Structure formats: C-alpha cells, structure tokens
Amino acid sequence: MARPRVLIDTDPGVDDAVAILLALASPEIDVVAVTAVAGNVPLAKTALNARRIVALAGRGDVPVAAGRAQPLSEPVVEDSVVHGRDGLGDLDWDEPAVALDPRDGVELIAEMIGAGPLTIVAIGPLTNLAVLLQRHPGIDRDVEHLVIMGGASFQGNVTPAAEFNIWADPEAARVVFDGAWRITLLPLDLTHQAYLDDQDLDYFHSLGTEVGRRVAAMLEPYAQFHDRWYGTRDVIMHDAMAVYEVLDDAAIQKRGVRVAVETDGVHSRGATFIDRRRENADSPVRVGVTVDNDRFRARLRERLASFVD
Ligand code: RIB
Ligand code: CA
Secondary structure, eight states: OOOOEEEEEEOOOHHHHHHHHHHHTOTTOEEEEEEEOSSSSOHHHHHHHHHHHHHHTTOTTSOEEEOOSSOSSSOOOOOOSSSOTTSSOSOOOOOOSSOOOSSOHHHHHHHHHHTSOOEEEEOSOSHHHHHHHHHSTTGGGGOSEEEEEOOOSSOOSSSSSOOHHHHTOHHHHHHHHTSOOOEEEEOHHHHTTOEEOHHHHHHHHHTOSHHHHHHHHHHHHHHHHHHHHHSSOOEEOHHHHHHHHHHOTTSEEEEEOEEEEOSSOTTTTTOEEEEOOGGGTTOSEEEEEEEOHHHHHHHHHHHHTTOOO
C-alpha cells in the first residue's frame, strides 16, 4: 500500500519543530512539502525556521515555501513569549542548506493536492488553508484528510476561551471548519495528555547527534516557559499529536463532532464549540479524545534517535 503523501502547514515554533522531525523520521508517511504561515512568530521567521528544521533532518528533497504573512482579519502576529524571539528557543543556527522554495505557499498546497491523494497536517493558524479554499472553491473535497492541531473543548491557553492557532485567525478557522474536508481535530484537552519531561530532554541530549542536541536545547526554554505558565517543566507536545495521528490512526481515540468557531465575542473570540452530541457521531469531523503518553514518548524517542550525523 502506498505511503500517505503528507503536507505540513506550520508556524515553527518549538513543538512544530518536534512534529516536523517526527514526520521526517517516519517511514509510514511521505512528506511532500512544508508550508509556513505566520503564527508563533512572523512569517519571515516561521519560514526560516521551517528551512532550519528540514535542513537539520537532512531532507533537502522536501520543498519549503512561505504562505500568508497576516491573518484574514486584524494582524495579531508578534514575537512569541513561548518559543523565543526567533521562534525556536533562540539557539545559534547557521544559514540553512535548504533554500526557500519560490512558489507561493498556498499555491504549493494546491499543486500538491492536484498531484494525488494528500493528507494535510495543519499545526499553526489556518490562514493558508482558508485562502486556499477561497482561491480554489471545492478543493476541500479533493483532500484525503485534514489533521488540525487547534481549539479547545473546555479551557483555552492564549485566553481562557481560545487556543492559540484558532485565536490567531478565527475568521480563517471558521472558513476551514465550514468546508467539506474530512477533519481530525486535536484540541488542547487532547494535546495536554502528551508531554515530555526532563528525562526525555536528557535522553535526546544523550543521543550525541545534532538532532538530539538541538531538540534538547530548544526544549529547555520551552520547559522554562511551561514551568512559569503551568507550574511544571513538562513540555506539551501539541503539534506532534497531529503527526502521531497520521502515523497510527488507532493511537488517538476519536469521536464525531461538529465544530463552530466564535469570531465576534468580546471574551470568547477564537473559542471553538465542539459539539459531541450523539447526533454528530457520523460527522466527517472527528475530535481526538484520549492518547497514551508513554506509547507516544517511546515512539518519539525511537524516531528522533534514527537521525544520524
Ligand atoms: O496552542 C498550541 C499551538 O499554538 C501549537 O501549534 C503551538 O505551536 C502554538 O502555535
Ligand atoms: Ca504550531
């Protein structure tokens, strides 16, 4: 059976970086492109970071292109307090060996959809996908599977009501969730079940490889942020859950839902209302409910250990 073709739409982002490395190390899938979007940090930085991570993985065969620099509505993009000023924990990097593909990121997504069955892993704001649908009406029906890290059933992170990827561009999220894609949504109440601890950071460093050293180094400031924000250094692997779903669709338990996005609320802008009522059991939109963290950590360790210098 052919390996699923996968495009990653991303705003690296430390947890994006781990997700991209997991994808590039996994033989079950064929990563055909990476497209950057403004989010954790401005587009110029997310595009550079995507190139850095693809180069770190030694995958110059994977095109990296830049998508949208601003959300559909008012600009909210500013430097991240979560991921460092450069978006990857403020390490020192050489100029990446992977050049920026000159194609418009949104058009590269359309091109990859036209080339055959495609799974899109969306781990940043949904601006690129909303513009894709606006420019190419009906293209959502040509996508095999859209896996989104975003939203929250009960409690946000960037506000009490909203999760960052949705909050950063709620209008885009509404356009996407009003589409006809087959969607798997991995919200905060799922992703908070998946985290790494200091033993994992020590393990990555002990690998003695460039990937191991850099993953451990970029996770350290991320762990310090978690300690300040949540009172524990456990680092939540939000975006890696979207890749993990594609690697093994039995790993995350799911159920059918309908999703509505709030765009107007004074306190609730960017909130996702995830309707789990039984009438939605057969919906083409599913939400992740539970995941076994020990199994996930073991898989991540095994895959990142596969990179050799
Ligand atoms: O809320 C978590 C999401 O926001 C993740 O995608 C993380 O990278 C940040 O962008
Ligand atoms: Ca992200």
